[in-house]
Amino acid sequence: MPDLLRLATAGSVDDGKSTLVGRLLYDTKSVLADQMEAVERASARGGSAEPDLSLLVDGLRSEREQGITIDVAYRYFATPTRSFVLADTPGHVQYTRNTVTGASTASLAVLLVDARHGVVEQTRRHVAVMGLLRVPRLVLAVNKMDLVDFDENTYARIAKEFTGLTEALGYAEDAVVTIPVSARHGDNVVLRSGNTPWFEGPTLLDHLESVPVDGPDHDAPFRFPVQYVVRPRTEAHPDYRGYAGLVAAGTVRVGEEVEVLPEGQRTRVEGIDTFDGELEAAHVGQSVVLRLTDDLGIARGALLAAPGSPEPVSEFDATLAWLHEKPLRPGARLLLRHGTRTVQAIVGAVTHRLDTETLTLDEDPGELAINDMGQASLVVSEPLPLDPYDAIAATGSFLLVDPQAGDTLAAGLVGRPLVARPRETLDET
Template sequence: MTDLLRLATAGSVDDGKSTLVGRLLYDTKSVLADQMEAVERATQGGGDPDLSLLVDGLRSEREQGITIDVAYRYFATPNRSFVLADTPGHVQYTRNTVTGASTAALAVLLVDARAGIVEQTRRHVAVMGLLRVPRLVLAVNKMDLVDHDENTYWRIAKEFFGLTEALGYADEDVVAIPLSAKKGDNVVLPSENTPWYEGPTLLEHLESVPVAGADHSAPLRFPVQYVVRPRTESHPDYRGYAGLIAAGTVRAGDEVTVLPDGQRTRVEGIDTFDGELDAAHDGQSVVLRLADDLGIARGAVIAAPGAPEPVTEFDATLAWLHEKPLKPGARLLLKHGTRTVQAIVGAVTHRLDTETLTLDEDPGELAINDMGQVSLTVSEPLPLDDYDVVAATGSFLLVDPQAGDTLGAGLVGRPLVTRPLDLPETDDQ
């Protein structure tokens, strides 16, 4: 069985992202014959098929030049299977990039070789760094429109490497590939037009990049979704706690702490629809039976001993996703795991300048697509972890209490930048 790579794409409008994804689907033979026939019919002026139509889906949104949702594409080669989160390019939909990148093990960021690194590129890199997407690929697209100029490629690549270094990426986790999605150069097959490039094609890199195996070593975090009390004749005293294991491994007999109250108990059994288990790990939905009859309700977290003390005041890094700015004093709802509490924004302490990757102090507010650092006070104690330790309990959403819209995505203990931006010289290689 081949392994699976989850990846996301991001880029500005007209960088050729839809064409690149279409090229990958077409060249890996992941397109049905009737889909290809529809693309050939819709291609204006005849000639080579417009592969971007495979992604845009022949929808009316294409007329606006933007795609307005996160579309998931599935394709496979003999070596690996792929799930690709195809996110919109328009600046208005940066929030969709956050969604697409949240589960990705690799991100492909496109730039137009004629335009180079632009503000939206910087914003996308910052999102990927903030969400700890492990690996990045810079796809310098439309190289055919700059005569496959090597100096143009290196100038863009070196600026990109400066951005990723400032965000804490190691050299081996970032690659740059010169390509032409429209012509197929260095997408699946090596191009004769870039003899100066000796690296892999995009597909070769996607097939060979290491995919981390399941890591169940994190401390147990089990947000309780539902209390199970069937009250049947065969199980008159049954009480279990259902949910999805967010992190770690749980075994029958383990000592656990129930948060936020801090009660200690032991796991008596692990039940599933298919029967009882000796152990279960993150990603599995189970019912835990505990040795003691405790007052546990939805929203509690069953955790390994040693979990951080629940808090009502904390600082966090926030990606603001709504048109209405976030200002101090805002009263919102905060969703953490299976629990929702009231929250007040105490201060907006910093905002990320995406041009320089420096922090503006005391900006006063966060506008749509801004990333910044805020202080929050919540109505009930929350069992928060640092995002780098346990992502599931180190992240949260801010929600509009009236409309129910998601307003922002927050991370605990995750710095926006690791050092000031120091772009390299670009007048030589």
């Protein structure tokens, strides 16, 4: 069975993200005949002699009318080597919050730039988002190479600027790949292009099929947020008590000791149940029901974890990606959702804001506006079993929510520092 790669695309408006995704689907023969016929008819109505492959992705009427991606569009396709879940995220700055959503579960991100324009502010913003969310691998697709006559120097200049940007944000050299492409004509997307004889790297699909796919929490210590308690009370199982949820990190096996947080009680796993029967072990990404040897007062919101987990805390620092029109200011009273638990929270100082144009930190900005990324201190009403985001993303991340409207206000990362270069280095780049 092929393994699975979760990836996201990002880029500025009109960089060709949807066309690139459509080209991947079309050239990997992942499009049904009736879908292609519908695209051909819609393209003809729009006056295009060739099929507009972006229509395979931009499914909302409002997206087609505006010619931009608005929502995160998820597409699924497969090759004999691997299966893919692809999140095509919006390019417009006002939809950066959707980019955060699409990238939050990705093992790889494909960022597009227009070869005529190169790296722009939105490119920098998207790279900063990917770095903050710990997306382990990046691909730069320098698109529309046909519009610059497949010029090698243009590509080399853009690739150099991009790799300098990723290096400043902490990416290792082998985690970043750059590829010259023309999504409209298919150059170096699935098939190697004769228009770029100077390029010796892989096509986009070759790279997607070969990169490692283990998620960041695959080898992390075990973490299991309890979603609900299962007590069927049937004649066959009158005393059954199990704890249902998703393994958020690591692996757990029958007989292993686990810790119940935030209380700190210890017990052992007696059994692991699924719809298809019992398991000896459960791994990250699996939904299971755990049976424990002791009858403890465990409810939704508890966290089952490997022994030796960090002590629950009531005060901590975090990096926030602010997603709402209403700015964040010190003293704000919000709700914080961590795993399956929701508590009250108060925002302390807003200490830093990332300038995505210069990749430097503004100290004491006073507030965070929509699409800003910054650092703040938080106080919560009940201790939370938090991990540093760099150690375990699943339990090192949270959401801030408006207590009245229920709107999601921010994505938060525990202890994740904003990576930025010193201001004194700006004149050197």
